[in-house]
Amino acid sequence: MDTKTRNHLSARARVLKALAHPxxxxxxxxxxxGERCVCExxxxxxxxxxxxxxxxxILREAGVVTDDKRGNQVFYSLRVPCILNFFSCVESVLQASAEQSAQVLG
Amino acid sequence: MDTKTRNHLSARARVLKALAHPxxxxxxxxxxxGERCVCExxxxxxxxxxxxxxxxxILREAGVVTDDKRGNQVFYSLRVPCILNFFSCVESVLQASAEQSAQVLG
DNA sequence: TTTGTATTTGTCCATATTGCCAAATACACA
DNA sequence: TGTGTATTTGGCAATATGGACAAATACAAA
Structure with missing residues (x-):
């Protein structure tokens, strides 16, 4: 694996890692x-x-959200809209897991 | 946030966490x-x-891959095909970050 | 059975993550 | 300027993760 590939994988991993917390x-x-302040x-x-x-x-540093300070509040918003449909595949993984568990149990 | 929502978020986070490493x-x-053995x-x-x-x-436990032991080798394969296009959005995040950096620098 | 290859697991250490409290900072408003 | 609210940062302790080596396991082939 060359350095360029390695760097690219690390960059992708950083984004996923930022998202990988409940x-x-x-x-x-x-x-x-929509936009929300920290208190919300x-x-x-x-x-x-x-x-x-x-x-x-962490989300900001990963490039997933941006912040906008207005008054004494900071408003965060999604920077990349596709982050949303992005999760449909994660759902597929979960569903496949559930089906497999059902098979094992049944 | 109710318990069901919380569990669902944790489940999603587990999948993402499994993927979040170079x-x-x-x-x-x-x-x-395609299918590959561990040595490959x-x-x-x-x-x-x-x-x-x-x-x-870790990938197996998260439901991302399955393994198949044949002879004295274990072959792994992707369990959920969509994992692939799934990354196009991560790329968008990276690209947006790069553009922003370019703006700041330029 | 013995030998060799492929893979997993036990153990340990270094490092990273998470979460809280307390303190610092930023800003609006009186 | 002083006060209150919103947010971030410093520091610490608990826990999780990552990686290596050695040992165990699984299986094929001699």
Whole structure:
């Protein structure tokens, strides 16, 4: 594997890693409905405000969301719309797993 | 957020987490071309055989790949084909990031 | 059965992630 | 300027992850 390929895989992995957390997925789901401030996202996620802020920073650094400071609030929004249909395949994986489990059990 | 939603997010996160590693992405890329034994994947990934085996176990447990033991070899293959086009959005994230960096720099 | 090859598992260590509290910062408004 | 609200950052402890080596396991072939 050459260096270019390696770097590309690392870049892809970074994006996936940023998404690979329940709290961050919850944030993305909510942001799919539109721009939200940190306090709104905190209510949904339910963790400490500082924890939510850190999760959002991870999504921002990965390029998944952008932030916009207005007044004393910071509004986050999805930067890449396709992130949404993007999950349909993850669902397929889950569904295939469920079917297999059902087979094993049944 | 109710328990059902929470569980669903965790399940999605598990799949993404399984994919969120350069070595495992390399394996998925290679498996996109067809079934491969562990030793073939090891040559591409370049880590210790035991490390590769562990990565494959993670993908298997997440439902991304299946394994088939034939003779004294184990052949892995993609279980859910859509995993592939699935990455086009990750690419969009990367491209958007690159454009933004270019703007900042330029 | 013995030998060799392919793969997995046990163990250990280094590093990364997560989450909380407390403190710092940013900003609006009085 | 001082006060209150929103958000981020510093620091710490608990837990998870990643990778290597060695040992165990599975199987084929001699």
């Amino acid at each position: 709290a961050r997925l919850a944030a993305v789901d909510e942001l799919a409905k 996202l905190q209510q949904i996620i339910g963790s400490d405000m500082s924890t939510v802020s850190r999760h959002l920073a | 070595a495992r992405l390399a394996a998925v890329d290679e498996l996109a071309k 994947l090891q040559q591409i990934i370049g880590s210790d055989m035991s490390t590769v085996s562990r990565h494959l176990a």
